[in-house]
Amino acid sequence: MAPQSSKFLQNYGFDLVLGSIAAFYVFMAPYTKVEESFNVQAMHDILYHQHHLENYDHLEFPGVVPRTFIGALIVSILASPVILAMNLLHLPKIYSLLQVIRLVLGCIILLTLRFFRIQVRNKFGHQVEAFFVILTALQFHLLFYCTRPLPNILSLGLVNLAYGYSLKGSFYAALKCLIFATIVFRCDMLLLLGPLGLQLLLTKSISLWESLKCGISTALLCIGLTTLVDTIMWKKLVWPEFEVLWFNSVLNRSSEWGTHSFHWYFTSALPAPCLQHILSLGVFLDRRILSYILPVFLFVLLYSKLPHKELRFIISSVPIFNLSAAIAANRIYNNRKKSLWKLLYFCLLGLLLISLGCTIITFMASYNNYPSGYGLKHLHQIGHSTNDTDEQWVHIDPSQILIEEFRWRNFTFLITEHSNIEGFKCLFAINGFSKIHLQSGLPPISLVEEPKVFILGNIKSEYVITRNWPGCS
Numbered sequence: 001m002a003p004q005s006s007k008f009l010q011n012y013g014f015d016l017v018l019g020s021i022a023a024f025y026v027f028m029a030p031y032t033k034v035e036e037s038f039n040v041q042a043m044h045d046i047l048y049h050q051h052h053l054e055n056y057d058h059l060e061f062p063g064v065v066p067r068t069f070i071g072a073l074i075v076s077i078l079a080s081p082v083i084l085a086m087n088l089l090h091l092p093k094i095y096s097l098l099q100v101i102r103l104v105l106g107c108i109i110l111l112t113l114r115f116f117r118i119q120v121r122n123k124f125g126h127q128v129e130a131f132f133v134i135l136t137a138l139q140f141h142l143l144f145y146c147t148r149p150l151p152n153i154l155s156l157g158l159v160n161l162a163y164g165y166s167l168k169g170s171f172y173a174a175l176k177c178l179i180f181a182t183i184v185f186r187c188d189m190l191l192l193l194g195p196l197g198l199q200l201l202l203t204k205s206i207s208l209w210e211s212l213k214c215g216i217s218t219a220l221l222c223i224g225l226t227t228l229v230d231t232i233m234w235k236k237l238v239w240p241e242f243e244v245l246w247f248n249s250v251l252n253r254s255s256e257w258g259t260h261s262f263h264w265y266f267t268s269a270l271p272a273p274c275l276q277h278i279l280s281l282g283v284f285l286d287r288r289i290l291s292y293i294l295p296v297f298l299f300v301l302l303y304s305k306l307p308h309k310e311l312r313f314i315i316s317s318v319p320i321f322n323l324s325a326a327i328a329a330n331r332i333y334n335n336r337k338k339s340l341w342k343l344l345y346f347c348l349l350g351l352l353l354i355s356l357g358c359t360i361i362t363f364m365a366s367y368n369n370y371p372s373g374y375g376l377k378h379l380h381q382i383g384h385s386t387n388d389t390d391e392q393w394v395h396i397d398p399s400q401i402l403i404e405e406f407r408w409r410n411f412t413f414l415i416t417e418h419s420n421i422e423g424f425k426c427l428f429a430i431n432g433f434s435k436i437h438l439q440s441g442l443p444p445i446s447l448v449e450e451p452k453v454f455i456l457g458n459i460k461s462e463y464v465i466t467r468n469w470p471g472c473s
Contacts, residue, residue, distance in 0.1 A: 031373030039149035042072035106147035112160035
């Protein structure tokens with residue numbers, strides 16, 4: 001029995017470690033942001049409305065640009081047996097949406113990361129694989145994001161496969177994965193596909209004619225698939241990622257959501273999840289990694305030209321940067337008994353501890369970064385504690401409020417960023433993460449919270465006026 005368990009841990013131990021951390025993030029921070037709303041709602045509609053498309057949310061609230069249903073369909077199909085069991089047990093629907101589908105998505109992404117990791121082991125050895133897992137586990141963003149139903153994460157799974165196929169030497173398979181990711185999930189993966197394809201052509205790893213045949217045939221199949229599926233779901237002829245490309249790149253409308261400086265990805269975004277990328281001197285310690293990291297570096301560099309920047313846009317670069325760091329860490333570890341390398345070894349240990357500290361701080365900030373979710377949960381708890389059976393309407397305002405809208409809508413509660421709205425009284429406030437404060441003494445860092453959302457009650461509602469509320473002062 002012991003040898004079997006030992007063999008199981010040898011084969012799947014790393015997966016259990018990474019999966020446990022990702023699951024911990026799911027249960028501790030179950031709520032989602034507005035950019036995740038389309039896929040969350042799409043999965044809900046697929047699981048609960050099924051073929052009744054007229055009840056689907058996106059037809060009434062389409063969003064700024066259409067998104068593909070293919071990712072939502074895949075995750076929903078895989079999650080459906082668990083959802084069916086939960087429905088038979090009469091468990092709350094919110095658990096299926098905020099936990100089960102995210103856990104299923106996380107399993108998909110981590111399985112693709114496992115494929116990449118196995119190719120790392122085959123090419124660079126077991127120790128490099130171990131350091132890759134350590135670095136990934138000690139970082140926050142990759143494992144936190146891997147369960148988030150974002151188009152970036154859906155494409156990350158295919159990018160992981162592409163990285164793995166590249167290490168394996170199956171270059172055409174890698175190109176097919178990136179083409180699928182580009183056409184179906186994230187058009188910006190073209191910025192990774194281009195440099196990688198060009199490098200493979202220049203190094204004669206692929207031929208021009210075969211790559212054209214492979215690229216054109218795969219692209220046509222992917223366009224046909226996404227157009228077929230999404231035309232049915234959106235009830236109009238549509239290729240979602242083409243519209244996203246036009247909106248973000250041609251019209252450059254994405255800058256309306258904020259801008260950052262050209263160097264932001266290199267000076268702020270990447271060091272945040274990957275402090276150990278200081279160890280990217282792996283490029284200089286093992287020349288084999290250069291051909292893999294160069295296209296990814298160019299991907300981040302090209303993406304830097306777009307004014308609107310978010311870490312999730314370049315999250316697919318993290319596995320390769322981690323591989324480079326793992327190679328450097330492995331080289332330092334193997335030479336740790338030599339005088340010069342001993343200093344680097346202590347620096348390595350220090351960086352790992354710093355990364356762990358940064359991950360803890362970032363997790364605590366993220367835990368307190370979903371005030372609307374906690375506000376809605378608090379309202380549910382109040383409703384259950386009073387055994388009230390009357391139907392109450394809650395409006396969650398994602399951005400700016402149109403005051404006139406609420407003069408004719410009979411909402412009982414509003415969850416909003418504004419503390420004063422005509423016809424409503426402020427019942428209580430929910431604090432959220434504001435900033436990090438450095439202080440003398442222990443701990444040296446504290447998280448500053450401030451009111452982020454306010455729960456307002458309709459002054460005409462008997463439910464509101466007959467109860468005592470904490471207030472917002």
